[in-house]
Amino acid sequence: MNSIIQNYCSDGWNEYIEFHSKIVQVKKGDFIFETGQAIEGLHIIHAGKVKITTKNGNDTERIIRLAADGDIIGHRGFGGSWKYSVSAIALENTDLIFIPLKIFNEAVIANSSFAYAMMIFFAEELRESERLASQLPVRNMVASVLYNNYEVFGFAKGSETKLSFTLSRTDLASQAGVRYETLVRTLAELNTEKVIKIEGKFIHLCDLEKLKSIKEGELN
Amino acid sequence: MNSIIQNYCSDGWNEYIEFHSKIVQVKKGDFIFETGQAIEGLHIIHAGKVKITTKNGNDTERIIRLAADGDIIGHRGFGGSWKYSVSAIALENTDLIFIPLKIFNEAVIANSSFAYAMMIFFAEELRESERLASQLPVRNMVASVLYNNYEVFGFAKGSETKLSFTLSRTDLASQAGVRYETLVRTLAELNTEKVIKIEGKFIHLCDLEKLKSIKEGELN
DNA sequence: AACTATTTATGATTTAAATCATCTTTTAAA
């Protein structure tokens, strides 16, 4: 079991939760859940990478979050009609721990510090989601996305700059909320400026500080 | 006292919370709190209207939420560094109930169903915030904003269509995430189509169903 | 009522990003 539950539930409750949880294995590209489906529980990523997407109007898809080992997914639909408001798609073969909603709810009610921790977790998700409202120019959004990829995936073993996982250009564009061509051009620009280094499909973040200041609104 | 606390805390806890709460009165245009300030408690609107704003990069301000009687504000900064990530500004003279953080935290820990309700409250806020990621054309965003104004403020007494409170055009633009002139033009367009009716500063929502379908991505 | 503010409105021009059209490179398959 993992992270927030392990840390905030009693040992007995951890055993109880673990007993009722199950392992879910999905392959690269598979949906873990889809918008509109009824929520039957909570997923925690045991090992793997996942993108959370939402539909923009009728046509395009936007990536609103990336998740990796230890991250909780599927909590956004809680309350209201208890349906997923987003979809989750595996970016690589992924193992998840599935906790039935009933068990999760029992644990929240019984472990007040767990309930408190879950509340804070949601608060942090909410703050994180404000990024989506920022409406900065493409360049800044792309920097923000690259930085977020670094935060979630980190650098590859043995490298100080290479992202350990590279989203497709299409996915990067979807996360930045811009068109594919626009993303590619912006990457090329950042590459020319040596803020990043493009190595085929792979991306090196050569100047994290610069990237950070661009994502925070530095104009240029 | 109000809403979620009254409903989910025991009578004894309600008395205790009420005893330690205080009434805060602010005038139209006053800040209730500002980005970066330390969080010392939670505000509940007793009577009044408030806009929650965030800074876009370095220049413009975006309204990310409107709040009225019974609504909780100031919860977004919970966790992390416990600083406000947004500002709250009174849209009219407003009375608020201020609950010190210490008291709120005690209540959450002691009342597990309150903790659960707070978690669900945050989950709903999170879902609501996805609207900001939608990236629809101006027309759709404006419809969304008008509909949200209706949801939060309702219609004026004795009217079936007139918004009970009218944001300035500048604020409407800020909420829609577009420039003032663009908002004005879009309102004029919706007015021509009889979806809304502009009456000086005031706005009538004549066709709520149409407005709803536009906000949900109907193209035109 | 006359005089400033301020707020609302609209036309003209510019611009950033989307769209359209190709082309190249990489990966996968037969």
Place this chain on the structure above:
DNA sequence: TTTAAAAGATGATTTAAATCATAAATAGTT
């Protein structure tokens, strides 16, 4: 190991919204 398919890259054109400019209308003040 050639062929097909997918992913990445770039130039040319269009377009939606921003910006610039200015004019009405409304509200507030002496």
